[in-house]
Amino acid sequence: MDTASVISSLSSVKRQNFANDESARVHALGEARALMLRLQRPWERVYDMMWLDPITSVTAKISADMGIFSALSAQPQTSHDLASKTGTDGALVTRFCRLLAARQIIKEDDVDKFSHLEFSEALADPNGVVNGIHHHYDLPALYAPKAPAYFRETKYVNPTDAEHPPWQTLMGSQSFWNYIKDRPSVLSHFQKTLASLTGETGAWTEMYSPSHLLEGYDPATALCVDVGGGLGRDMRHLAEAIRDSHSNAKIIVQDQASVIDVSMHQANPLPSNIELAVHDFFREQPVKGARAYLMHSICHDWPDSTAREILVQLAKAGKAGYSKVLLVDGVVPEKGASPRTAQMDINMMLLFAANERTEKQWRALVEGAGLKFERIWSIEGAIHVVVEASVL
Numbered sequence: 001m002d003t004a005s006v007i008s009s010l011s012s013v014k015r016q017n018f019a020n021d022e023s024a025r026v027h028a029l030g031e032a033r034a035l036m037l038r039l040q041r042p043w044e045r046v047y048d049m050m051w052l053d054p055i056t057s058v059t060a061k062i063s064a065d066m067g068i069f070s071a072l073s074a075q076p077q078t079s080h081d082l083a084s085k086t087g088t089d090g091a092l093v094t095r096f097c098r099l100l101a102a103r104q105i106i107k108e109d110d111v112d113k114f115s116h117l118e119f120s121e122a123l124a125d126p127n128g129v130v131n132g133i134h135h136h137y138d139l140p141a142l143y144a145p146k147a148p149a150y151f152r153e154t155k156y157v158n159p160t161d162a163e164h165p166p167w168q169t170l171m172g173s174q175s176f177w178n179y180i181k182d183r184p185s186v187l188s189h190f191q192k193t194l195a196s197l198t199g200e201t202g203a204w205t206e207m208y209s210p211s212h213l214l215e216g217y218d219p220a221t222a223l224c225v226d227v228g229g230g231l232g233r234d235m236r237h238l239a240e241a242i243r244d245s246h247s248n249a250k251i252i253v254q255d256q257a258s259v260i261d262v263s264m265h266q267a268n269p270l271p272s273n274i275e276l277a278v279h280d281f282f283r284e285q286p287v288k289g290a291r292a293y294l295m296h297s298i299c300h301d302w303p304d305s306t307a308r309e310i311l312v313q314l315a316k317a318g319k320a321g322y323s324k325v326l327l328v329d330g331v332v333p334e335k336g337a338s339p340r341t342a343q344m345d346i347n348m349m350l351l352f353a354a355n356e357r358t359e360k361q362w363r364a365l366v367e368g369a370g371l372k373f374e375r376i377w378s379i380e381g382a383i384h385v386v387v388e389a390s391v392l
């Protein structure tokens with residue numbers, strides 16, 4: 001194929017081509033990323049990494065704060081229109097919109113005329129993906145730039161002490177969880193980021209069918225306890241999946257008081273069979289003999305010794321031969337980790353001196369807590385898997 005035909009066939013590829021084949025979409029995306037990296041010269045790559053992406057990110061944050069995404073519509077508007085809608089300066093709006101358009105975040109219809117693209121429309125939803133931008137500026141943007149100095153000073157030793165994770169030096173605060181607890185908007189952005197991520201990553205119930213829990217379920221017990229369940233995104237999926245057959249099954253979301261408070265006041269309330277409860281997962285689990293205890297993105301926040309303590313509480317509360325422990329989290333392949341998984345591993349190191357785990361490490365963790373490792377459930381392209389264990 002000549003180069004003109006290659007370019008023309010590449011420019012015709014879009015997400016809609018893969019509407020019914022998620023796995024092919026994920027593969028195509030991987031290939032597209034690899035293609036870009038093969039085409040770029042080293043300077044083009046440094047430019048993108050060190051200037052283009054960070055300054056686009058700053059521009060997106062400022063634009064979200066100014067209300068530009070909410071002011072845009074399907075109809076083209078001038079930067080003056082957008083400035084008067086948002087009560088801001090037209091000249092400033094022009095400059096930010098220029099970069100947003102150049103990065104295909106918004107559409108440039110004509111000279112100084114802008115409208116929504118699918119992405120900017122998504123960014124206009126205050127409960128949606130825009131929280132990922134706010135979360136970045138609440139947290140990683142503050143601590144990550146200080147990490148090079150931290151590692152220089154600590155002589156490049158792998159952090160493993162959960163009592164003194166890099167976070168403490170980077171942010172001078174007692175713990176990540178105490179820091180966000182005392183800052184309602186940081187907490188809200190963080191929880192909404194996690195909740196809206198589900199839209200992208202899919203529901204855990206797609207990997208692990210609730211029928212595994214319903215088979216042999218004793219309705220006198222709780223069907224599922226979501227330990228450290230945040231805003232209850234996972235139990236919302238469970239309740240929806242079993243609505244027709246088990247709408248009264250008892251489902252519980254536990255978390256710290258500050259999170260339960262946000263959860264109680266969320267715009268989209270949880271179904272009525274979901275109970276909210278304050279519980280510290282290092283203490284005795286009050287719900288005994290549930291059919292399942294689920295923890296999503298919990299174990300990766302803690303190094304093995306601490307994660308084991310949390311799991312031991314579930315092993316003690318569960319009923320032997322009946323209760324399951326389901327861990328929804330990442331799994332690092334022995335080779336060829338995805339950029340997201342590898343990035344998450346570094347982030348967990350900075351925040352908690354914790355890490356993402358390989359299948360072998362998951363097995364060791366689960367067995368070390370006295371549980372039986374059953375298997376890992378996954379679907380292609382999903383970011384998380386479900387590690388299934390049972391109470392012995």
Ligand SMILES: C[S@@+](CC[C@H](N)C(=O)[O-])C[C@H]1O[C@@H](n2cnc3c(N)ncnc32)[C@H](O)[C@@H]1O
Nearest residue numbers: 177194228229230255256259279280281296297
């Ligand atoms: C990464 S978030 C995951 C939230 C939720 N499982 C999800 O995936 O959306 C970790 C959660 O653990 C909670 N958490 C942290 N320490 C806790 C503790 N000691 N007891 C109970 N929950 C805790 C946090 O409040 C937060 O909601």
